[in-house]
Amino acid sequence: MTQPSPPVDGRPRLSTLAVHAGEDRQKPGHALTDPIFCAATYSFANTQAVIDYIEQKQARDEYGRYGNPDERVAERKLAALEGGEAAVLFATGMAAIVGLLMAKLNAGDEVVFFDECYHRSREFCVKHLSRFGVVTHQVKACDYAALRRAITPRTRLLISESPTNPHLSVVDLEEFVRVGREAGVETLIDATLGTPYNVRPLAAGVDYVLHSATKYLAGHNDLLAGVIIGAAEKLEPVRRLRGIMGSINSPHNVYLLLRGLKTFELRMERHNANGLAVARFLAEHPRIEKVYYPGLPSHPYYEVARRTMRGFGGLVTFLLKDADWRRTARLVDAVRLPRIAPSLGGVESLIEQPLVMSYYECTPEERRQYGIPDNMVRLSCGIENAEDLIADLQQALEQV
Numbered sequence: 001m002t003q004p005s006p007p008v009d010g011r012p013r014l015s016t017l018a019v020h021a022g023e024d025r026q027k028p029g030h031a032l033t034d035p036i037f038c039a040a041t042y043s044f045a046n047t048q049a050v051i052d053y054i055e056q057k058q059a060r061d062e063y064g065r066y067g068n069p070d071e072r073v074a075e076r077k078l079a080a081l082e083g084g085e086a087a088v089l090f091a092t093g094m095a096a097i098v099g100l101l102m103a104k105l106n107a108g109d110e111v112v113f114f115d116e117c118y119h120r121s122r123e124f125c126v127k128h129l130s131r132f133g134v135v136t137h138q139v140k141a142c143d144y145a146a147l148r149r150a151i152t153p154r155t156r157l158l159i160s161e162s163p164t165n166p167h168l169s170v171v172d173l174e175e176f177v178r179v180g181r182e183a184g185v186e187t188l189i190d191a192t193l194g195t196p197y198n199v200r201p202l203a204a205g206v207d208y209v210l211h212s213a214t215k216y217l218a219g220h221n222d223l224l225a226g227v228i229i230g231a232a233e234k235l236e237p238v239r240r241l242r243g244i245m246g247s248i249n250s251p252h253n254v255y256l257l258l259r260g261l262k263t264f265e266l267r268m269e270r271h272n273a274n275g276l277a278v279a280r281f282l283a284e285h286p287r288i289e290k291v292y293y294p295g296l297p298s299h300p301y302y303e304v305a306r307r308t309m310r311g312f313g314g315l316v317t318f319l320l321k322d323a324d325w326r327r328t329a330r331l332v333d334a335v336r337l338p339r340i341a342p343s344l345g346g347v348e349s350l351i352e353q354p355l356v357m358s359y360y361e362c363t364p365e366e367r368r369q370y371g372i373p374d375n376m377v378r379l380s381c382g383i384e385n386a387e388d389l390i391a392d393l394q395q396a397l398e399q400v
């Protein structure tokens with residue numbers, strides 16, 4: 001067996017971890033990079049080796065649905081980046097959410113979540129967990145008094161994103177954890193928009209941190225992945241259920257994820273810089289009604305963000321002034337650099353009008369309830385040059 005790389009100076013920083021953490025120093029074939037293990041199953045030398053594996057005397061792979069060598073490297077790297085003990089990697093971010101909730105909850109249990117969230121997470125809780133007898137309560141994002149009130153003796157989990165998608169509200173993680181601990185309830189933060197560069201939920205005492213690694217962690221809009229990070233013991237039932245659900249990621253994808261992670265810190269520096277520059281530009285523009293960006297003093301969670309975040313991310317949400325949905329769509333169609341697409345956090349800038357993308361199926365009443373006006377635009381700033389992005393937005397705004 002080869003040894004893991006030692007820490008570079010005893011206290012490796014994020015970019016060092018992004019490059020080295022989780023990897024063996026010597027790899028098969030003396031390759032510098034981890035090979036892709038294209039194996040559905042793993043063979044045993046003899047029957048005693050099978051017995052040793054089952055009796056947990058030997059750590060190794062058995063069948064691809066339970067794990068593979070690439071996935072383990074990625075899990076160690078992601079756990080190191082997040083500052084957690086263990087990570088469980090999934091095929092997608094949604095598979096991670098579903099896997100965690102299915103592993104942790106039983107009929108009769110209750111969960112409480114802040115209402116600003118990725119609409120499919122809400123849909124799973126409200127429409128599907130309910131079919132298994134789990135009750136979900138939604139409370140207004142960042143309303144800690146409402147969160148306390150919603151807790152009952154049956155509550156098992158408090159859930160939030162931070163920052164939230166697409167309003168970019170920022171959870172006061174210490175307050176969130178306090179509410180959970182006072183009630184003896186575990187906490188989950190979906191930090192997809194925050195990333196381990198900008199927010200550190202585990203350090204604040206959160207039990208589980210979840211990411212759609214499809215976004216900033218992988219960073220190149222070329223794969224789907226999800227991960228949950230936390231204490232190894234608490235994650236063990238999640239890992240076991242993943243082996244039954246079959247929601248493991250493929251070795252090919254994991255190779256791309258590992259490759260993307262190498263530049264994680266560099267990319268985040270640019271995403272943060274571009275997000276801030278674009279948000280400031282939009283906030284000053286006469287055709288913009290409102291900008292949601294936690295790095296702007298006008299944002300309701302600016303103080304919390306300044307206190308708890310290292311940077312504010314690449315996502316900027318804004319409202320076009322005096323615009324109905326068609327005029328807003330004309331703006332989206334007029335930009336030349338960002339591509340019209342769902343998702344966020346990749347090197348390419350992406351733009352979407354939530355009304356016609358993620359929230360098209362919702363009724364106007366539901367969109368009002370979720371805070372999605374017709375003139376809302378969500379822009380995920382990639383790593384292009386900020387001046388080019390701003391010049392492009394300027395020319396597009398002149399056309400509407």
Ligand SMILES: Cc1ncc(COP(=O)(O)O)c(C=O)c1O
Pocket residue numbers: 092093094095118121161165190192193211212213214224225226343
């Ligand atoms: C905050 C958040 N969580 C979870 C997900 C789901 O991730 P995936 O698309 O990788 O399943 C998304 C996807 O957009 C998201 O924005």
